[in-house]
Amino acid sequence: MAKKSDEKFIIKRSGYPSKGEIVIGTVTRVLDFGAFVSLDEYENREGLVHISEVAPGWIKDIRDHVKKGQKVVCKVLDTNPKRGHIDLSIKDVNERQRREKVQQWKSEQRAFKWLEIAGEKAGVSKKELFEVGKKLLKEYDTIYGVFEDVFYEGHKAILDIAGEKLAKAIEEIAKENIKPHKVEIRGIFQLKSNAPDGIERIKSALLEINNLSLDGVNIKIDYVGAPKYRIIVESEDYKTAEKALKKAVDKVLKKIKKLGGEGTFEKEV
Structure with missing residues (x-):
């Protein structure tokens, strides 16, 4: 049930949890x-x-x-x-499950606060906000999930449940607080050069990545152990990440070959 004004605004699920939850x-x-x-x-x-x-x-x-x-x-x-x-x-419960659940609950508590602020912005009473929140929780499973969905889809995603004023207030708060999901793909280069300055040539090949123009993409190279080097590509979606990875791989392998070395690449699963 809804809490008093001096307590945290929390919306709880009805019924019973599922076996295995x-x-x-x-x-x-x-x-x-x-x-x-x-x-x-x-x-x-x-x-x-x-x-x-x-x-x-x-x-x-x-x-x-x-x-x-x-x-x-x-x-x-x-x-x-x-x-x-x-x-x-x-x-x-294993350690990973414990950490994930604690983090999920912390995120949910933040979302309760955001919903409370949205209600104040929209002039919605606590009682009405609680009822709307119950409907949103039933639809999305978590209130944090509501804010995530609205961040990507806009206020119209919850218009039928929340009404225009509250939905727009939720969208405004979502844009201020939700960070876009990042996807990450990885792969391993095997780069070799028998030249006296082989290490420098390998570095030069890897530095070709810096010459790429990739908006919204972060690329990092980690030394695994000669002759292996890991490339990590991070972006907001897989399509962009895959495209960036292909460009980076092509650049590096072309450069190491030009410098008299050899190289291969294998994507990590």
């Missing part, structure tokens, strides 16, 4: 047999992490691993809506 929550109670976790993303939902699901191996004292008020990332093992049960596991 990664969720974030706050430990509310720690008992000898397990810990109860209030799910931060769901309305009035609390799950149980049995002591056997807290950490790998035998646990002598559960309080050595979890404490009341602690934020935890869990995997949903099972749900029973009829009985109101949600079984969770902390140990089944």
